[in-house]
Amino acid sequence: MRTLLAFLGVLVYACSGVSPTSSELIAFDGSSAMRFAEGQASFGARVPGTSAHTQAADLIQTELERSGWQVENQEFVYRGVGLRNLLGTLAGTQGPVVLLGAHYDSRKVADQESGSNQGPVPGANDGASGVGVLLELGRVLPSNPVGCQVQLVFFDGEDSGGLDGWQWIVGSTYFADHLTTTPEAVVIVDMVGDEDLELFMEGNSDPGLRGGIWETGSSLGYPAFVPIVKYTMVDDHIPFVRKGIPSVDIIDFDYPYWHTTRDTLDKLSPASLEQVGGTLQSWLTKCPTSLGE
Numbered sequence: 001m002r003t004l005l006a007f008l009g010v011l012v013y014a015c016s017g018v019s020p021t022s023s024e025l026i027a028f029d030g031s032s033a034m035r036f037a038e039g040q041a042s043f044g045a046r047v048p049g050t051s052a053h054t055q056a057a058d059l060i061q062t063e064l065e066r067s068g069w070q071v072e073n074q075e076f077v078y079r080g081v082g083l084r085n086l087l088g089t090l091a092g093t094q095g096p097v098v099l100l101g102a103h104y105d106s107r108k109v110a111d112q113e114s115g116s117n118q119g120p121v122p123g124a125n126d127g128a129s130g131v132g133v134l135l136e137l138g139r140v141l142p143s144n145p146v147g148c149q150v151q152l153v154f155f156d157g158e159d160s161g162g163l164d165g166w167q168w169i170v171g172s173t174y175f176a177d178h179l180t181t182t183p184e185a186v187v188i189v190d191m192v193g194d195e196d197l198e199l200f201m202e203g204n205s206d207p208g209l210r211g212g213i214w215e216t217g218s219s220l221g222y223p224a225f226v227p228i229v230k231y232t233m234v235d236d237h238i239p240f241v242r243k244g245i246p247s248v249d250i251i252d253f254d255y256p257y258w259h260t261t262r263d264t265l266d267k268l269s270p271a272s273l274e275q276v277g278g279t280l281q282s283w284l285t286k287c288p289t290s291l292g293e
């Protein structure tokens with residue numbers, strides 16, 4: 001009898017034609033991503049060791065938890081400075097792990113600045129844009145179940161290379177060296193908010209994974225995705241590439257304000273953030289098939 005009742009229950013539910021989640025699907029909103037980016041940038045440059053840096057990390061944690069994510073802080077000391085990666089996971093999700101990452105720190109010295117003001121870099125595009133995309137994905141993904149376990153990772157210490165003896169990509173290197181779960185795929189977003197967004201493919205990225213993301217973007221009618229390799233970057237995907245994990249860097253490196261004091265919020269566009277976030281949201285719905293072989 002219990003079995004029969006359970007069966008009837010399923011039947012009634014199936015006939016209702018509405019799944020518990022389909023009526024709640026939330027689309028990635030570029031304006032919301034922009035507000036997340038503004039929240040980050042409003043603290044000023046997130047240079048490691050400063051209060052703005054701590055405030056930014058705290059805000060990431062608060063926003064993730066507000067969206068239902070569990071947050072793990074990975075704290076460590078590098079050359080005498082405390083650094084902090086943040087890892088967001090969703091309880092109850094299953095399937096291969098897909099890691100989406102962005103760095104939230106900003107650079108102390110604007111060494112691409114032609115004028116006398118050499119910093120720090122406000123990091124609106126170089127930092128806050130990627131954070132904005134990830135926090136907005138964090139808001140929408142819980143209502144859009146996918147066949148993978150998504151991890152949202154906010155890396156510290158990406159952008160101080162060559163200053164005071166620092167290396168680049170310090171936070172992601174530490175994270176990749178202390179993996180407890182090996183992701184099937186890693187996707188990094190960095191400098192993705194330029195209002196003149198043009199996303200060429202990146203040379204160190206996994207071709208299969210990269211092709212799937214670019215195809216998804218093009219199929220959605222987003223003009224920013226240009227299926228041609230242009231730059232080869234040292235970015236937060238590299239520590240994972242070195243471990244043989246298929247990884248992609250989504251970056252628009254044609255940004256005249258890179259590492260200048262003019263990398264400010266007025267250079268960003270909600271529509272650009274939406275092209276990137278909307279593409280990733282759609283790509284994840286094909287997971288795990290989208291991960292390829």
Ligand SMILES: [Zn+2]
Binds near residue numbers: 107126159259
């Ligand atoms: Zn940078």
